[in-house]
Amino acid sequence: MAKILLEMRNITKTFPGVKALDNVNFKVEEGEIHALVGENGAGKSTLMNVLSGIYPYGTYEGDIVYDGNVCQFHNIKDSEKLGIVIIHQELALVPEMTIGENMYLGNERGHKLAIDWNTTYSEADKYLKMVGLSESSKVQVKNIGTGKQQLVEIAKALAKKARLLILDEPTSSLNEEDSRALLDLMLEFKKQGMTMIIISHKLNEVAYVADTITVVRDGATIETIDNHGTEQVSEERIIKGMVGREMTNRFPKREGVTIGDVQLEINNWTVHHPLYPERKVVDDVSMYVRKGEVVGIYGLMGAGRTELAMSIFGQSYGTNISGEMKIDGKPVKMKKSEADAIKHKIAYVTEDRKGNGLVLSQSIKVNTSLAHLDAISSHTVIDGDKEYAVAEEYRDKLKIKTPTVEQLVGNLSGGNQQKVLLAKWMFAEPDIMLLDEPTRGIDVGAKYEIYCIINDLAAAGKSVVMISSELPEVLGMSDRIYIMNEGKFVGEMKAEEATQESIMAVILQSGRGA
Amino acid sequence: MEGKVINQSNIRKADPVSMLKKNAMLIILILVFIFFTIMTNGRMFKPTSFASLINQNAYVYILGCGMLMCMLTGGNIDLSCGAFVCLLGAIGGMMMVIWGWSTGVSLVAMLLVGIIYGCGLGALIAYVRVPPWIATLAGYLAFRGLGTSILSVSITNSISFKDKPDFLNIFSGVLFKTPEGQLNVPCMIVGIVAALLVVLLIFKNRLTRLKKGYEVDTIGMDIVKSVLGAAVILLVMFKLAYAGGIPTVLLWVAAVVLFYAFITSKTTIGRHFYVVGGNIEAARLSGVNTKKIMFIAYLNMAILTAISAMTVVSRYTAANADAGKNFEMDAISACVVGGVSASGGAGSVLGMVIGATLIGVINLGMFQINLDANYQRVVKGFVLLAAVVFDILSKKKQR
Numbered sequence: 001m002a003k004i005l006l007e008m009r010n011i012t013k014t015f016p017g018v019k020a021l022d023n024v025n026f027k028v029e030e031g032e033i034h035a036l037v038g039e040n041g042a043g044k045s046t047l048m049n050v051l052s053g054i055y056p057y058g059t060y061e062g063d064i065v066y067d068g069n070v071c072q073f074h075n076i077k078d079s080e081k082l083g084i085v086i087i088h089q090e091l092a093l094v095p096e097m098t099i100g101e102n103m104y105l106g107n108e109r110g111h112k113l114a115i116d117w118n119t120t121y122s123e124a125d126k127y128l129k130m131v132g133l134s135e136s137s138k139v140q141v142k143n144i145g146t147g148k149q150q151l152v153e154i155a156k157a158l159a160k161k162a163r164l165l166i167l168d169e170p171t172s173s174l175n176e177e178d179s180r181a182l183l184d185l186m187l188e189f190k191k192q193g194m195t196m197i198i199i200s201h202k203l204n205e206v207a208y209v210a211d212t213i214t215v216v217r218d219g220a221t222i223e224t225i226d227n228h229g230t231e232q233v234s235e236e237r238i239i240k241g242m243v244g245r246e247m248t249n250r251f252p253k254r255e256g257v258t259i260g261d262v263q264l265e266i267n268n269w270t271v272h273h274p275l276y277p278e279r280k281v282v283d284d285v286s287m288y289v290r291k292g293e294v295v296g297i298y299g300l301m302g303a304g305r306t307e308l309a310m311s312i313f314g315q316s317y318g319t320n321i322s323g324e325m326k327i328d329g330k331p332v333k334m335k336k337s338e339a340d341a342i343k344h345k346i347a348y349v350t351e352d353r354k355g356n357g358l359v360l361s362q363s364i365k366v367n368t369s370l371a372h373l374d375a376i377s378s379h380t381v382i383d384g385d386k387e388y389a390v391a392e393e394y395r396d397k398l399k400i401k402t403p404t405v406e407q408l409v410g411n412l413s414g415g416n417q418q419k420v421l422l423a424k425w426m427f428a429e430p431d432i433m434l435l436d437e438p439t440r441g442i443d444v445g446a447k448y449e450i451y452c453i454i455n456d457l458a459a460a461g462k463s464v465v466m467i468s469s470e471l472p473e474v475l476g477m478s479d480r481i482y483i484m485n486e487g488k489f490v491g492e493m494k495a496e497e498a499t500q501e502s503i504m505a506v507i508l509q510s511g512r513g514a
Numbered sequence: 515m516e517g518k519v520i521n522q523s524n525i526r527k528a529d530p531v532s533m534l535k536k537n538a539m540l541i542i543l544i545l546v547f548i549f550f551t552i553m554t555n556g557r558m559f560k561p562t563s564f565a566s567l568i569n570q571n572a573y574v575y576i577l578g579c580g581m582l583m584c585m586l587t588g589g590n591i592d593l594s595c596g597a598f599v600c601l602l603g604a605i606g607g608m609m610m611v612i613w614g615w616s617t618g619v620s621l622v623a624m625l626l627v628g629i630i631y632g633c634g635l636g637a638l639i640a641y642v643r644v645p646p647w648i649a650t651l652a653g654y655l656a657f658r659g660l661g662t663s664i665l666s667v668s669i670t671n672s673i674s675f676k677d678k679p680d681f682l683n684i685f686s687g688v689l690f691k692t693p694e695g696q697l698n699v700p701c702m703i704v705g706i707v708a709a710l711l712v713v714l715l716i717f718k719n720r721l722t723r724l725k726k727g728y729e730v731d732t733i734g735m736d737i738v739k740s741v742l743g744a745a746v747i748l749l750v751m752f753k754l755a756y757a758g759g760i761p762t763v764l765l766w767v768a769a770v771v772l773f774y775a776f777i778t779s780k781t782t783i784g785r786h787f788y789v790v791g792g793n794i795e796a797a798r799l800s801g802v803n804t805k806k807i808m809f810i811a812y813l814n815m816a817i818l819t820a821i822s823a824m825t826v827v828s829r830y831t832a833a834n835a836d837a838g839k840n841f842e843m844d845a846i847s848a849c850v851v852g853g854v855s856a857s858g859g860a861g862s863v864l865g866m867v868i869g870a871t872l873i874g875v876i877n878l879g880m881f882q883i884n885l886d887a888n889y890q891r892v893v894k895g896f897v898l899l900a901a902v903v904f905d906i907l908s909k910k911k912q913r
Contacts, residue, residue, distance in 0.1 A: 316799060339801035348799065356795030361859050362788065370789060371800040373782040380782045388728060404729060424800070 004065075005030040005195050006051075006084075006164060011062035013046055013055060020046045021060070022219045028164070028212075033186060033196045035210035035227075037203065038242055039470055043219040044199050048166050052086040053079040066164075083163030087153045089172060093141045100124035100137035103156040127155040131185060147178030154185070165189070166197045171205060172302050183209045201300045203235040204508065215241035239504045251476030252448065254455045259479065260291035262329065263463040264312075264346075264432045269323035271304075271311040277319050281307045283487040285323075289432065289463040294454060296478030296495075297467045298503060304487040305467045306351055309434040313348035314341030327432075342371060347430035349421055351437035351467070353414075357421045360410035364402060365391040367409050367420050371428040394423035398453060415446025422453055433457060436467045451477060471500045485510045533735075535908050539853060539865065539901070543872045550879030557882050558875075561694070561757035564750055569686070569829060571874040572763040573599070573822045577845035578852075578866045579774040580818035584811045585849050586778075586787040588794065588858035590646040592812065592842060594635070594653025595819045599838030601661035602627060602823035607673030607833035608664055610681060617681045625820050632816025633809075640808035654842070662835040673833045685828030689760040698755040705751025709744035716740045763825050770818065775863040787811070791858025847873055847894070851901040873897065 006028040013021040028034045036044045053073030064071045073079045093102045100121045110116030124137035131151045171179035213225040227233045271282035282304045310317035315336040350357040368391045376386040391405035398419040439447040483491035490510035551558040584590045609620040638644045665671045690700040778784040789797040790807045852869025854861025880890045
């Protein structure tokens with residue numbers, strides 16, 4: 001057996017209100033490619049952030065043993081010194097700078113006072129060759145494609161003398177061809193003795209490249225699957241580990257709901273990327289929702305789900321949107337305006353509550369009334385009493401835990417913030433609610449409460465579209481499920497007929513077909 | 515639910531530390547005022563000091579309201595307002611004095627020029643997305659030059675409004691004028707009525723909140739608030755009553771300040787300013803027309819600059835090439851010292867008024883103790899910095 005290069009022992013990391021990692025044990029052998037798989041929010045990225053020192057020593061419990069020594073990393077520099085280099089999912093390159101400048105950003109060549117550009121560029125070129133790039137390092141990053149940018153990231157990591165390279169979703173923004181090239185490059189590095197950890201949602205890639213696969217679920221390592229053999233481990237086998245959890249009582253029963261007429265219908269809906277208009281983000285999607293129905297849209301990150309929902313919501317995302325929209329059977333021409341969408345009684349509850357959902361520096365009261373200020377004001381003068389009463393009403397209804405509705409939203413826990421976000425949109429009195437990852441990053445108890453709220457919405461005759469990348473949630477909450485992959489709807493199932501395996505199989509098939 | 519409300523105590527607990535923090539600038543203002551009163555052997559407390567505080571700082575309060583609205587949208591500022599005051603003064607002088615237009619027509623025309631500039635500036639910033647400080651830097655550079663070239667019709671580079679008493683009366687006159695040193699009765703009556711109104715409002719608000727079962731401050735806090743509010747009004751009016759009467763510019767300032775206090779705290783549009791500055795994406799996705807808000811912020815600023823220009827020209831009875839110099843910095847300082855967030859989304863008109871008054875008192879005090887003008891600038895710089903550092907530190911502790 002090969003030498004263990006890295007061992008993480010009993011790692012526990014808690015965020016206020018959430019245990020992100022619970023007693024995780026994780027071992028990586030020298031010279032292997034080790035895959036870390038799990039659903040969104042399972043704790044993979046948190047684990048890697050602990051490893052690389054982004055969460056410094058002391059903010060977590062447990063030990064990191066690297067190369068036989070117990071390590072205490074206080075920041076990224078500490079871990080990089082030992083050759084642990086992480087490449088994040090979002091490319092962290094400065095578009096206006098050259099490849100060479102980017103590669104040595106924060107790690108400049110030369111002495112203290114002056115950068116030695118000759119060394120910089122000649123060394124950069126050397127590493128670029130290693131990753132198979134023929135570009136000169138003097139080219140600006142904005143002038144090369146995303147595939148090549150990802151390779152630049154790897155070259156940058158190599159320039160840091162990486163011994164243990166961590167790649168977080170390295171292929172998420174790449175097409176099939178670039179992805180395959182990247183994976184082959186990883187195998188090439190392995191031959192040269194590099195150790196790598198890859199985090200990926202794309203299980204076929206994982207099965208192709210990894211020697212060992214560790215499955216993370218709910219902040220714990222569930223199992224480690226050996227993939228050294230000549231026979232590749234089956235994707236189904238990995239999925240089982242990823243999703244195989246107890247399903248009893250995690251989802252409240254929906255009772256007394258009658259499903260009515262079709263409320264929202266879109267046909268041949270196509271949305272283009274706002275910055276790269278030639279790219280289709282949503283491709284020829286047709287769907288409908290009935291009153292009182294909860295429709296799940298399942299897909300992995302980057303499948304185009306958020307973009308679909310936002311493009312329906314007053315074209316708040318995308319350009320060149322084409323297709324037909326019908327509300328209550330009547331064709332609707334919606335303006336490029338969120339206010340117009342609200343007028344058409346559509347609500348979009350964002351997946352990113354802190355980024356574009358809530359005003360954290362304002363109170364619960366202000367956030368609750370924000371999307372429907374007209375209802376509590378006359379001639380644009382806000383009726384403070386009415387506003388207070390509304391906020392109190394929703395605090396009661398949604399069981400928002402707070403001493404007062406004057407509390408700043410930024411001081412609430414994730415679950416309560418999510419409830420405020422829902423309160424805002426419920427107060428806007430929509431008929432159609434597009435819920436984007438309504439339970440992201442909140443704990444199990446709060447999730448249950450959110451599910452109850454969703455059931456109440458359906459019971460009140462609202463049409464609910466629930467976007468989620470958590471399979472059990474989609475299965476447990478939906479009446480009907482659309483499956484989305486790479487901008488297209490690749491399947492539609494009744495909830496009774498769907499299983500986790502069958503949904504994953506649809507996605508895998510569509511991926512292979514492409 | 516009703517049972518819960520009854521059981522719950524609706525009296526907000528008095529928390530001395532947070533009370534102190536919340537009103538720190540007000541307390542500092544009072545302390546600074548006392549300090550200068552002692553340092554000047556009581557000269558600071560004389561009626562003339564109160565009159566000059568108001569006359570000298572009127573433009574800060576007016577521009578401060580506009581700057582506040584800009585800063586609320588995300589820490590955006592207007593660098594051009596000072597130079598625009600100069601240009602508008604020159605235009606006003608041209609119209610009123612050189613061309614002999616009537617006062618009314620000239621004032622409307624000045625306002626129109628402000629509106630036109632505001633629309634252009636607002637469109638550039640909101641729709642063309644020119645960063646505000648660059649868009650307004652252009653005006654900062656251009657307007658004084660333009661204004662001075664207009665003023666060059668006069669050999670002194672200055673147009674005098676001496677012969678326009680109707681104009682001067684509107685902006686720098688005195689209501690119910692009496693000789694200095696004599697108690698001005700109407701002035702006192704206005705003060706008493708205003709003070710009573712403030713007390714009445716506080717307690718009416720308290721009663722309605724109690725009736726509806728909402729949270730209220732302790733009765734002690736409300737008494738302190740009313741006494742303080744009434745005392746400040748009575749003191750100022752009492753002093754003004756001995757300084758000859760109510761300066762008309764005070765009415766302009768009061769109207770503007772009250773209007774913007776109302777807009778920011780009670781109206782949907784005011785709310786939109788706060789949420790755009792707090793999280794522009796969340797505002798947009800909640801149906802707020804964020805571009806319109808940015809547009810209005812700068813249009814509004816230009817209109818207030820026009821009003822400010824009128825008061826300034828009137829105060830100096832002349833349009834000068836130097837008019838409005840550093841006004842933009844004074845307005846920004848007033849906001850920042852008054853706790854308006856430099857990154858937007860937080861701040862109040864009352865805070866800005868306290869900030870402006872604090873700076874005004876320091877200026878006057880330093881002048882009265884004959885501090886060297888160069889050192890005065892040094893002190894002002896440090897006051898500004900101290901206010902921001904204080905603001906950041908006190909916010910850090912809340913987390």
